Amino acid sequence: MLGKLDWSAIPFDQPIPLIAGAIVLVGILAVLTWVVVKGHLPYLWHEWITSVDHKRIGAMYILLASVMLLRGGSDAIMMRIQQAIAYQSQGYLPPEHYNQIFSAHGTIMIFFVAMPFVIGLMNLVVPLQLGVRDVAFPTLNSVGFWLTATGALLVNLSLVIGEFARTGWLAFPPLSGLSYSPGVGVDYYAWSLQISGVGTLVAGINLVTTVLKLRTKGMNYLRMPMFCWTTLASSLLIVAAFPILTATLAMLLLDRYLGFHFFTNEAGGNVMMFMNLIWAWGHPEVYILVLPAFGIFSEVVSTFSGKALFGYRSMVLATMAICVISFMVWLHHFFTMGAGPDVNAIFGIASMIIAVPTGVKIYNWLFTMYGGRIRFATPMLWAVGFMVTFIIGGLTGVLVAVPPADFILHNSMFLVAHFHNVIIGGVLFGAFAGFEYWFPKAFGFRLDERWGKLAFWFTFTGFYVTFVPLYVAGMLGMTRRLQHYNVAAWRPWMIVAAVGMAVLSIGVICQIMQLVVSIRNREALRDRTGDPWDGRSLEWATSSPPPVFNFAFNPDVRGEDAYWDMKTHAKQQLLEHEVPEYQDIEMPRNSPTGFVCAFFATIMGFALIWHIWWMVILGGIGAFATFVVFAWRDHDEYVIPAAEVAAIDRVNLEERRSLVSLAGAI
């Protein structure tokens, strides 16, 4: 009846996951009770859960990423404490639990923190920057988000029902095969990634189509803000790379469920094929994450230097070069696995070549700052911190791209330090910069600068105190994923890294405090003009938060830095004196399709993990029925009458006019 599921799935003998699970459960119940008692449920359902508005969906992606960042961060804290105390002892985490923690940490941080964070920012900002009213497929956008949330839910479910994978974040066979991992851990891993992978693919298709087909009048390719370009490159990579992940995990699942022989040791299976396939996805994935961050930094550096981006066209070229070359370097993830010197040399050279366009970008940012009037607001701090940190990470990356060096550093703590250096210093700093920069646009008030700067400095310092010791430990020969060790020379570095982790945690607390303080002071921090940073691109041309239709009129773009152009060319005055002729606007109706579909996907995923076949069929039928019901509806759009558009737009025009009169002529 319930497949493999019975009471032994609940880890009653392990206090840590049980207590953690109980705390989370109490937390969720408390929030739900508060929502229901306060009567917020209808608001939540109509305005958020069923929303197909790209801004709302973007905000929900970012919320999901932030919550999961806390989960993945707790895993990190547990690992650092374990390695600090597990010298010539077992520490406090038994091996099978420790292995689940490092697997969950990697899986969560990449798939459920970094991915939703950048996809959320792209969703939120790109249609605004392109001057359009929504993404290409609004309902599909909602489906994509909720499927990502399903994946996150399943990963967290494994904490209290069953177990998670003990195989590392990429689940290499034969370890992840049925003979060495008979439990449900790998199944939790694979099914949550399959489901959230569909969501990611949908988001990628949506964004590619949005950028290529939905730009406002005059928004030629070479007038698009840099963030739109990096979004395009990143989404193209999603479309080209995620199907590889889907196929690879499908093969692994076939091996596990139906006794196939793709990656087994018996009957001619080929384990190296898994390495090649997973990294053919995995390396582009690195750039899927970091390219949008590069876009964010381009926007931030240019805005806070008060200058147009230096070398815009070379930036576009560098972005697209990275997009292509990222598919040609995957083998550097397994130089040591016997490909031979010729192949290794080619991939080593390709890996160094891809550092060139990245270097071009760094110089462009530096030259953008050169001679500019730099304002060190919080987003700019993250951007400068990124440049310093990312260069160090890039240099250690070029080091491990040299095959002979890689033979020594492979799978060591040096490697761990390197990829955290680029992912934290690149993606996470970028996500935080974007969060600080676009928060006023999304919610209509700025974030508190004092707490923001504190958060930056603690995170920045904490990062170095944590990860520089890991470089040293790696040089001293420490391999990654050790549950305990007996080498005295490593011990001090592990203790320093644990202290660094504490500093990093203070940074996280500062960030939470920043949010709390800012929400409390939101009236004082209110952004009335819609342009709090003196911005340059179109998202600042509408109010904060933007109306549901984004722009009363689709803007007419005449050059790069469209909004800056409008401001300097006295278009503002034109806007002031002309009484625009408002028109009715059609917008897509909200739809519970995404939520309902994800509900069935959750049931199906859970049933597949536990081999509850009738429930799988039920979930499948439910998901199909949801789509049919959606396809059958008669009214998929509603009209906002011109008068209402006018009323909303005038408020914002008033505010902008008062700004203009305050500043004199722009």
Place this chain on the structure above:
Amino acid sequence: MAMTATVGHAHADPHHIGFVVEHPGPAPKRTVTAYGFWVFLLSDIVMFSCFFAAYAVLVSQTADGPKGSEIFEQRNVAIETVCLLLSSFTCGMASIAADVRNRFWFYLGMAVTCVLGLIFLAIEFKEFADLVARGYGPSRSAFLTAFFSLVGCHGLHVSAGVLWLLTMMAQVFAKGFRADVLRRMMCFALFWHALDIIWVGVFSVVYLLGSGV
């Protein structure tokens, strides 16, 4: 809704490269939908390419089991191919009928497409069932694993296509040739033709090359 492009002059362009073709603004919905679906199809083809690659890697790993030439039956594969290629033609007829809003020819075209798709699936199912009955199931060897996965993945796509086809017929029956229904019909046709292209690949790589070895 034809897209028009206006030509601006050099001063509109900061880099002074001469004439600039001004982007005319958002594309019409039909274009956007078709474009997005094309992008999806490309991603689907990337997924198939992984199964093709796996097949190419594992084709010689027969683990003392049968080789391709020992299990492939040319006659059946020929019938399958004819069915699928014909169904692409009838699907095209149904699309044209939908464009001119002719219900009779639409239903007829779709029904024939459906029957041809089902015949294809039945033959494939029988081929699989026979192999499994002879002990040559996917767990027998890595070659059979790759064979069953590649051909089966295509078969699953055709099954999903048949389900979609029936849904489209029901939708035209209930809603008529509405703009959104026509857009979906266009996507369905693209999907069905793409499956045909993939079958040409499967036919060549698996059955033609395989029966020689």
